[in-house]
Amino acid sequence: MNFKDVIIIGGGAAGFFAAINIAEKQPHLKVAILERGKEGLQKVRISGGGRCNVTHAEFIPSELVLNYPRGEKELLGPFHKFMTGDTIDWFEKRGVALKIEEDGRMFPISDSSQTIIDCFLTEADKHKVEVCYNESVKKIEPSSQNESGDIEHHFKIETHSDTFFCNKLVVATGSNSKIWKLLEDMGHSISKAVPSLFTFNIKDQRINDIPGVVAQNVDIKVVGTDLFSEGPLLMTHVGMSAPAILKLSAYGAIELAQRNYKFEIEINFVKQTFEACIQCLKESKLNYAKKTVFKSPQFELPKRLWQKLVLASDILQDTRWAELNKQQLDNLSGQLTKAVFNVDGKSTFKEEFVTAGGVDLKEINFKTFESKRYKHLYFAGEVLNIDAVTGGFNFQNAWTGAYIVSQSI
Template sequence: MIEKDVIIVGGGAAGFFAAINIAEQNPHLKVVILERGKEGLQKVKVSGGGRCNVTHAEFIPQELIKNYPRGKKELLGPFHQFMTGDTIEWFEKRGVALKIEEDGRMFPVSNTSQTIIDCFLNEAKKHKVEVLYNHSVKTIEKEGDLWKLDTSLGDFSTKKLLIATGSNTKIWNLLEGLGHRISQPVPSLFTFDIKDERIKDIPGVVAQHVEVKVLGTDLWSDGPLLVTHVGMSAPAILKLSAFGAIELAKRDYKFQIEVNFIKQSFEDCLDVLKTLKHDLAKKTVIKSTQFDLAKRLWQKLVLASNMNQETRWADLNKSQLENLASQLTQAIFQVDGKSTFKEEFVTAGGVELKEINFKTYESKLHKNLYFAGEVINVDAITGGFNFQNAWTGAYIAARSISE
């Protein structure tokens, strides 16, 4: 039986961040990370297309929490203790400068996730954090004041235990065995699978200012929309997938969406089209792209409005004008499935939030059992928000553990 002062299960972002902070704040503690894989930080590696989307340039806690479909209310207090500005300072103190992109996402200036990985590995080594790979945890038991863990490569005991395993079903099952309730995990960030002539053969086309609604629900979002080989993606869709994770899972990912490609009302759009009918009378509709839409998307929507390649503006009848206005502002698409968003899998679900003390990230059921990251029922939209949740929870848990 190997004895340690602090054991952290999970060698991902939250695990390393917590371990480094514990060892830094209390150098007398023997801290070990148990990672089930042969290497850790794999999610950090693939985040942001290999650049690592560290956080998001939102510096007001009340605004930041709006990006969390689950955990919004609970994160307000923690974000007042450690949030974006603290994250930036933490990394800069360790030689990692971050930059802000136009959409608010923040990346290392180096543009590679390896910078973040190297920072964590170097800091862990510097503060004598032991990292044990290929240690898959099989059992977690409480014996008196000690936690006993049986792993694939040996047994451990510790006074303080932090679980930072992300969306790991096996660990959730072990926590259920300790009496914790687990919210049923469902995918949170995903793209929509859509087969439709209007978006066929135009992958890569982006509509910048779109509003999307899920019919039969109150779910809606806005932002850029990207046409892909299998359907639709980009922030407008990903936000919808995050906020609608549970509802869309209930529908087995089969539902209809209404897309407003120009964020105008049907009536306003129709008025513009009537004016264009007069102003562009002799021109063909298909070659007269409007509303700042991509040319290929405009052409697809025109053809879907009961027109052909030769139809001129002057020849449009009332029905065709209304059809085009409808395609632009209330186009209905059938969604028939989902696809994982790149490799940035995020899951809604985890340890019930009511069972965690968010001042310390300690279990309300068991003393000296802590959580950080996606192992709890918190998730966010894309853009660095999931990492910020990990940094915040890991930091607060670390501070409590090291006292």
């Protein structure tokens, strides 16, 4: 009989982290990872443009949880047990030093995700974790009794090529719809998966031909909702991206999916009210009377964006500040403080495949990450209905959950 003490389904970040920590703490246990691909850690490999955004330099649990549209309340306790500092310490003890970038993201000093992959493979080998590749799970059966009524093992797992038995089962399969279906068949509730980190597709004269232009700090809201975001905004070949958009896509994942990714956004490029902006423009009218509006950007806006908004306000390229009439001032203030854009569709943000959805959080004991429906069944990572904004937060959720699972086991 192919028996293991602990089986981890999923050879990604959470799966390897759980397996290594279990095997290190309990060297007498037989620990195996079942990975459906011919190699594991694929998301680790492509994260952060191939550099692996390991975590984020936020060291206060109550602040860290604010980056999780789903999971904020549930992760507060776990983050008090295993946090960013613990992640840094874990990797450094194993020879992987991390660095903090200006925006708070943390990467290995090598700037290569291969460093993280090598660390995991070395540690797994060192602690005798058996990694079984090309093992796609097709069935999970809880509990089996022998003739005298004793439970021989708690789980039977069938793959396409083998059958495994174990006493403890950890599911760390990320956004895998087939595994979600198996868990649903076992009685777990699954929140429907929808994309969480994505950019907005927008066709609009005001942003055509200016890809790469960044407005450093804007306010954005989705018209007709309470969804709001702020931060840098990047114009792209197909629309808009950067943190302001990505945060909105994460927090609005479910609602925007319901709208089939067709909605309106209102942008305040200058973070001022319409009235305050008018006053500033009137001052500019006095101060720059002889200059053309087109060639004298205000509010520290990028020149090309300013020029697009000026033209959209029915102001000609050769119009001087002194020549602006009331209607033109109103138009320009409107474009600067409440410009409305039509969003028609989404695009994946780089290779950051993140989804909202997964095992219902009410069915998990977050002191142990154990299922409330089945003893000895544990979860870690994005298989749960937890997701985060971009910046290393999704990995921190994986490390924290996997570590607590290993402590529990």
